Amino acid sequence: MNTVVHLSGPHRRGPDLQELVARVAFGDQDAFSRLYDAVAGPVLGLIRRVLRDPAQSEEVAQEVLLEVWRTASRYRPERGEVMPWVLTMAHRRAVDRVRAAQAAADRDQRAAARSHAPAFDEVAEQVEGRLEREQVRRCLQGLTELQRESVTMAYYRGYSYREVADMLGSPLGTVKTRMRDALIRLRDCLGVGS
Known part of the structure; x- marks a missing residue:
């Protein structure tokens, strides 16, 4: 149906x-x-x-x-x-x-x-800094032991010439002469103009 x-x-x-x-x-x-x-x-x-x-x-x-x-x-x-x-x-x-x-x-x-872009090339800056440090180390090796010790204390450890003279037991004039001679040798080694 x-x-x-x-x-x-x-x-x-x-x-x-x-x-x-x-x-x-x-x-x-x-x-x-x-x-x-x-x-x-x-x-x-x-x-x-x-x-x-x-x-x-x-x-x-x-x-x-x-x-x-x-x-x-x-x-x-x-x-x-x-x-x-x-x-x-x-x-x-x-x-x-x-x-x-x-x-x-x-x-x-x-x-x-x-906004996050560095104002300079960080990699190039790091490489350049590393090369400069290596060159400074090499030039420091060219100094006498007393010159190297004086420069290291004054420029890397922050001591004054008077403090360097006291710590090395040397007259202040001698330390100044060593420092002047060392800086001249470093300048010549690094190729920095006078």
Whole structure:
């Protein structure tokens, strides 16, 4: 036994979107409310798939629906159905948001890189410093033991000439002479102009 179900009244279907858009173009707020109810879900769903951020998705969806309200008069039925027209606006707006966010992130990254960039080449500076220290060590080896000891105490340990003289048990004049001769030999060895 076959059961036939008869539907009474007209078939239940969604609102005629083209008609609603035409009415929205004339400022019909009730028509916009009905259009909003019909397209808001798909618009939000599409935008969420692009943005993946619920808060931003809702914001962009509102922007799109506001754009539908403002541009309803530009809709042309001969160019396509209402839903693809609205979803195209939604997709474009979502992609624009992604691009804007990426551009902002790129700008921030470039600014951060500039702010952390050293004012000089650190590697070259380190290599140069290491080479200079090696050259100074080599030149110090060319001094007499007393000269090297005097220079080391005065310039590397921070003692005054008087303190160096006291620690070495030498007259201050002798220490000054040693230091002067040692500095001349170091200058010549290092190739520093006088």
